[in-house]
Amino acid sequence: MSNKPKILVARAIFAETVDRLRQHFDVQDNPGDALWTPAELAQRLADKDGLLSTGSQRIDAALLAAAPRLKIVANMAVGYNNFDVQAMTAAGVQGTNTPDVLTETTADFGFALLMATARRMTESEHYLRAGKWTQWRYDMFAGSDIHGSTLGIIGMGRIGQGIAKRGAHGFGMKVIYHNRSRLAPALEAECKATYVSKDELLRTADHVVLVLPYTPEAHHTIGSAELALMKPTATLVNIARGGIVDDAALALALKDRRIAAAGLDVFEGEPNVYPDLLTVPNVVLTPHIASATVPTRRAMADLAADNLIAFFGGRGPLTPVNKI
Structure with missing residues (x-):
């Protein structure tokens, strides 16, 4: 033995x-x-x-x-x-x-999901695969810009900081963030990020990325009230954890075009996905693969x-x- x-x-x-x-x-x-x-x-x-x-x-x-x-x-x-x-x-x-060990890879993926969401990549691919692309139109799948826009990050740990650096240094984005505690001034400067309240972030960001850990207090950090604060042209990306977003409220907001689009790598009750998220076109869905290299x-x-x-x-x- x-x-x-x-x-x-x-x-x-x-x-x-x-x-x-x-x-x-x-x-x-x-x-x-x-x-x-x-x-x-x-x-x-x-x-x-x-x-x-x-x-x-x-x-x-x-x-x-x-x-x-x-x-x-x-x-x-x-x-x-x-x-x-x-x-x-x-x-x-x-x-x-x-x-x-997964910080940089996850930050890469978060930014990729942000770009796919803003530029309507999944929606346009489905259109092409269905054989619907017969002519060009000036407004065909016109999305929103990344460069020069305002990036709002909720949760500014290592991964959030990685996304901030990619946005600020690579795409000239204005970066604002909300976190349980404010970063040290030197780290804020490195990320070119400005601390704001959660409500101000939701009201002003063109693209909101969620990277906060899940806790009971963080449950439904983004729900109906928070989605109502966002611009109708804004996008929301969740690479954090399922349950941080109220998926039912998000599906309704997407259906009613109260925000422009969402990108989700995590879901409440995964691997089950809230059914209405599978029917709205303006969402990019991936099966919890942010660290998958x-x-x-x-x-x-x-x-x-x-x-x-x-x-x-x-x-x-x-x-x-x-x-x-």
Whole structure:
């Protein structure tokens, strides 16, 4: 019998990462990428010391009660709203995430989604694929400019700062932002960003990008009242987390053209998508892929593995989200 700690890898990840984990642990992985129910996950965790999760496994009091040996959950994600952090801390279970390694890739994608939304790329592609492009018109899929416009960022962490720099330095945008706390003056200057209230940002921005972490307080940060403040020519992009936007309110605002367009990489209740968002033409939809490049996803998997190795090696986790 092995004396190595037992680790469960909840979803399919890079084979090389699993092989590295096997050098340190007794590993049960999931190469077929089966989507386990909470009960199935609990059954597999009953004799495990650690878990490598991917953000789609809910770690709550009920699961922890069924996993008495569990000491650490290493999330392969920067977000950890799948963690009940209070319950984990009470149970003495360490949580970790994978910050920093996906910052630039996610900022790239956020800006790509902003551009696709403003320039109506998805809507025009559907038109072309349907064989409707028979002649040119002066106003055919005329969208809005990025260069020289006002970019409003809600949530000015590392990814928000990356988007701000891309907009200000690459496209000559005026950047305004709202955050729980104001950035240091030197960092504001680096991002060429001006702090404003949330209401002022919504009223004045041509393009609003959401990059704030999900918390209960952030639930429906953008709802009917906030959408009503935005310009009818404005766009809204969400690369943060589902639940930060009231998707039903957004679908209605898009349908009524109360804002021009939206770009969404995250959704309430994903992978389910609010049905009306699938019927309005002025929205770009992507399936939570902001960090989806091979180097970045590999770095995320490796950092999750590094957290497990460091924890059981006695050095402590590299990127903890709670204090044990």
